[in-house]
Amino acid sequence: MRVVVGISGGIAAYKAALAIRELVLAGHDVHVVPTASALRFIGRPTLEALSRNPVTDEVFDDVASVRHVALGQRADLIVVLPATANTIAKLAHGLADDLLGTTILASRAPLVLAPAMHTEMWEQAAVQANVRLLAERGATIVGPVAGQLTGADSGLGRMAEPADVVAAALALVADPAAPGAAGTDALAGRSVVISAGGTREPIDPVRFLGNRSSGAMGVALAEAARDAGAAVTLVGANLHVPAPDGVALVEVETTAQLAEAMEAHAPADVLVMAAAVADYRVDGVSDGKRSKEEWGEAPTLTLTQNPDILAGLAQRARQNLVVGFAAETEADDTALIHRGRAKLARKGADLLVVNRVGHDEGFGSVATRVSVLDASGVIAEAHGAKASVAREIIEVIATRIARDQRTGEGEA
Ligand SMILES: Cc1cc2nc3c(=O)[nH]c(=O)nc-3n(C[C@H](O)[C@H](O)[C@H](O)COP(=O)(O)O)c2cc1C
Known part of the structure; x- marks a missing residue:
């Protein structure tokens, strides 16, 4: 070439x-x-x-x-x-x-x-x-x-x-006809931007409000998308797992930085918001470490709502396929899907991957169970190690892109 x-x-x-x-x-x-x-x-x-x-x-x-x-x-x-x-x-x-x-x-x-x-x-x-x-x-x-x-x-x-x-x-x-060294070529020639990990909102220089997301799911998705032939950018927030080779890693810490990185890399053929982002940030972040003397016995933190990154991307970037993730603690399956469908409609994303999380479920490198929803309801389900679930999600995404291309949908 x-x-x-x-x-x-x-x-x-x-x-x-x-x-x-x-x-x-x-x-x-x-x-x-x-x-x-x-x-x-x-x-x-x-x-x-x-x-x-x-x-x-x-x-x-x-x-x-x-x-x-x-x-x-x-x-x-x-x-x-x-x-x-x-x-x-x-x-x-x-x-x-x-x-x-x-x-x-x-x-x-x-x-x-x-x-x-x-x-x-x-x-x-x-x-x-x-x-x-x-x-x-x-x-x-x-x-x-x-x-x-x-x-x-x-x-x-x-x-x-x-x-x-x-x-x-x-x-x-990549030549779609060439035998893929790893995986399929379902996303050959496509650009995919994936957020992964959990954002941290600083309280002072040493403390933050965070969440338990390890980034394992987003990293597995990046790997699966790369293996499917895509050019992958991974926006990683405080990842606990190494980023795969062959993807461009953009490291961020806060929700504002993650939003900026996703905006900077949009539009792409596919945007996946798999990171767990903080809904709120702390007002008045202190320049120095807060002491007990200063804080007293029952301190109060005032929080401000962060912008909704997924809804923003879905609104502004209609030419992309926008995929959101929802981690829910709902125990009942029907209620879980019901919440997922409401969230998909509210955010305006094309697909939403819903998974159940709890104290012993969902985080780290354990197995996971997900349902993939579009506006019509559940279109796929996957269960197992995150790597295999990620491959199934990427397959659903590739199928959707191929369908949209055939029907001319998503080319606005
Ligand atoms: C030591 C040095 C380092 C520079 N590094 C950068 C850089 O990393 N990125 C950038 O946009 N400009 C950088 N610049 C400024 C560019 O060299 C300058 O804008 C130049 O006009 C770019 O011309 P070009 O885009 O035609 O190569 C640097 C300049 C100097 C002197």
């Missing part, structure tokens, strides 16, 4: 070398298109040696071969890593003042962007709007993730690991 690797001018440009190497070793024909700024971070000889192809950022080099459009026209896949705020803005507005811009405009290949920048830049409304515009037009956004940034600071904005970007990009163009 012919892959164009675009590199823009951020510190993470050196990590593009790892992605190029991985793609070349996997047998792909890699053509690197750096921006002028990228070449101030990583040298052309490195890029030429690793890609085994000539590298230029010049629109006016090799004019006889019409390079400014030829690279894009012949590409099967374009991956830009890192994608700077500047390059994202230019792509969102169709600018073509360098070779990367002309190459992307001249191409019909799937476009994958791996943004990298400081948290303040990433959170700017302008950057978020540009990312959303590109995603709505079909680009796949992988990351960014939370972690160490260029300086001593850390936060959301670090580029997803190069291997995860490559895995997500290759999953997008």
